[in-house]
Amino acid sequence: MTMTTKPVDNGVNTEALIGAREALSQAPEAAEFTWRASCTWAGGTYSRTKIEGFSGLGQEHSHRQVFTYEADHPECFASEDRGATPVEHVLSALASCLTAGVAAVAQYRGIQLRSVTSTIEGRMNVLGILGADPEVRNGFNAIDVRFNIDADATPDEIEALVAQSQKRSAVFDIVTNPTNVSVNVG
Amino acid sequence: MDTTTVVIGAGQSGLAMSHRLTERSIDHVVLERGEVANSWRHERWDSLRLLTPNRESRLPGWRYDGDDPDGFMAVPEVVTFIDSYAAAINAPVLTGTAVTRVETSSRGYQVTTTGGVWNCEALVLAGGAANLASIPSLATTVPVSIDMVTPMTYRSPECLHEGGVLVVGASATGVQLADEIQRSGRTVTIAVGEHVRLPRTYRGRDIFWWMDAAGVLDERHDDVDDLVRARHIPSPQLIGTPEHRSIDLNSLARLGVEIVGRLCSIRDGVAQFSGGLANGCRLADLKMSRLLDRADTWAQETGIDVEDAPLRFQPTSVPSDPTLEIHLHRQAIGTIVWATGYRPDYSWLDLPVLDRKGRIRHDGGVISDAPGVYVLGGNLLRTRRSSYIAGTEQDTYELANHLHEYLDRHACVKAKAC
Known part of the structure; x- marks a missing residue:
């Protein structure tokens, strides 16, 4: 890491986020x-x-x-x-959620970011949505995300940023874990 | 019956506190539902050994004095260790005395037991952090034909029903049970969420030697960044064996154990696992490397002579296409082992000290909502060492001082009131 006296600014207000976490722990109903x-x-x-x-x-x-x-x-x-396509909106949601997480975690850890880019790919066999093969699922078989990050940090610190952003990501959780979904008419 | 202080629980913590109170001439009794070291005697599996080497087996005024300071005590040895301590300190233990209710009283606190009622000014809750197995609510969705065991009911692989075994959780308990059940010839799948990976030895020395030397075990509860989270981190993937071998997901995979993500749900007999396995493993690898960095930095700065050079371990090898679903019947799973942690039982505690999750609100063991009441045991009670037997030394010293001061103040207030 380079020594710098300039305060880290990734444009994320972590003090407010930490304050919110404290406040909501005391008033859990407000967190819903x-x-x-x-x-x-x-x-x-x-x-x-x-x-x-x-x-x-x-x-x-x-x-x-x-x-x-x-x-x-x-x-x-x-x-x-x-x-x-709707599935591309899902990819967009996942990438932007992880990116927001990278920025927030970097701010909290005092890491100045210069650039964060990522590419995301979801692999899908469309025989599933076409109803042509009952053994093929409709959704993605797998999703790959690749980040490129330029920051004042070691490679391990950057890896840890990306790992922590997954751990705290809503969309990562939504796509990796089952959710009960009810769809009704009227 | 009256006494100044009641200690609930005659395990290592309660006995250590008893010794501290005796040193200060504070009148007390130790109430024990069963026998001394009851959980160790009756609620642990056969092959279990301590995670900490014998040199770390210390209680106030008492330490391991055998000829294998680097070895790991088996459970019968732990029982003997604690039993001998109880005898040596002449602890005033009332065995077979279960507490059924604790409430406030004019004197301070009233403790109702199966052997009568005690009134006291101060109270120490030392019944342990591991009274009940903590089982997720999705256990209710497990098909009835599948047997479920917890680390408190599991004894050995021979006692399991026929068929494959799904171990849920990758703490020390989870990986140890997966290891021994797979070695017994069963097919084991382990569901892995957040976990802590540690090598048994590093640069020729036990990992606890490093954590002690580099000050990790002395980190205090009020210096930890996120205490609630830190207290709920699973125990590190370690096993105490005569060979000092390491245990982790890589070693389990080499044995043939299937590694899957966190168990998320069971629907129509199909268990679903999280797709976040790779990240959980990456987090654990990175965290282990940070700890080893810290050890190396410490060794370099202090100039200590360590024989072996620094090294880094192979990253956890995650299957490229981990299983996301298992049909429990079709894949002949006969048993689910819930290695999902423990929790204390406070069903008898009628004091306004629990938070909305049923945990005691305390500051390093001091319960400010019930002055004169203290809690011992559990992860990071006061320091990282609190999770292990040796933590009782300092924790009981500091809390006994606090308790002593409380009694002095209390007596003073009462004298003025008269």
Whole structure:
């Protein structure tokens, strides 16, 4: 590690996060959050999902703006490719969750980041979603993420950043562990 | 019946505290539900040996004096060690006396037992951190045909039902049981979540020698970054054997044990395991390397003569495509071993000292919500050494001092009130 007197700034307010952790440990009911999205079919395999509000800390919250995500399927699936596929949105969610974690952990550990990039690949046999082979699952067989990180840290410290970000990642947990899902109509 | 201090539990902690109280001429009794060292006698498996070498087997005024300071005591030796201590310090133990209720009283605290009621001013909870096996709630979803055992009921591989064995948890207990069950000729799968990997020996010396020398075991509870987490870290993957061999996921895999991720759910007889196995192993490898870095730095800075050069161990070799699901019947799993930790039993404790998770709120063993009440035992009670027998020396010294001061203050307040 280089010796530096410049304070580390990755743009993450870890004091606030640590304060929140303390506060929520004392008031566990405030730690219960609900995240929401609403989706509208827009013809074909195309849909738009809006994300506006969520609840937590005992109250409703609104994002600073409404975020809209479009999803579709590519032309080789006889669709019009008006948005990324839903499975690519999952890859995006995983990569961005891990990246946020890397920044937060680096800030907490006093490591200055200069650049963090990653590529993510999910391998899938589409015979599953096509219903052509009952032994093939619908989802990914495996996901590979590769980070490239330039930071004031040793290779082992960078490895530890990435490992810790997985340990604290919501999306990593969501994709690696089962979740009960109920889907209802009306 | 009246006494100044009641100590609950006649294991190593309760007896060590009894010795400290006797040294200070504090009148007390030690209440024991069974016999001295009861958990060691009745609730441990046959092959178990201590994780710490004999030189670390110390109680206040008492130490191992055999001819194998580097060896590891088997359970009968531990029982003898503690038994002899109880006799040597002439501890006022009432055996066969189970505590059924503890509440406040005008004197301080009232302790109801199967052998009568005690009133006291101070109270020491030394019943141990491992009274009950901690089993995850998903145990209720295990098919009824599968036998379930805990480290408290398991004795040896011969006692298991026929069929394969799923060991859940990769603490010292989990890896030791997976190791001996696989060696007995069974097919073992081990479900691995967060774990701590340590070599038995490093540069020719026991890992406890290093952790002692480099000050790791002396790290205090109030200096640890995240105490709640630190107290819940599984015990390190170590085994005490005459050969001083290491045990870890690589050694288990070489025996043929299948390594899978953390057990997440059992649905329709299918056990599902986390896909996060590789990261759990990476975290443990990195953490082990940091500890070895610290040992090497210490050795270099102190200039101590260590025969062997620093080295780093092979990373944990994680299967490239680990199993995510096991159909318990089709794969003929006959037994699930829950090596998922222990917890204390406080069902009889009627004092406002438990947090929402049923754990005692305390600061290094001092329970501020019940003045004059202390707790002993458990991970990182006061220092990292608290997890091991030798931790009782310093922990009971410091808490006995605190208790003594409390009694003096208490007597003073009462005198003024009169």
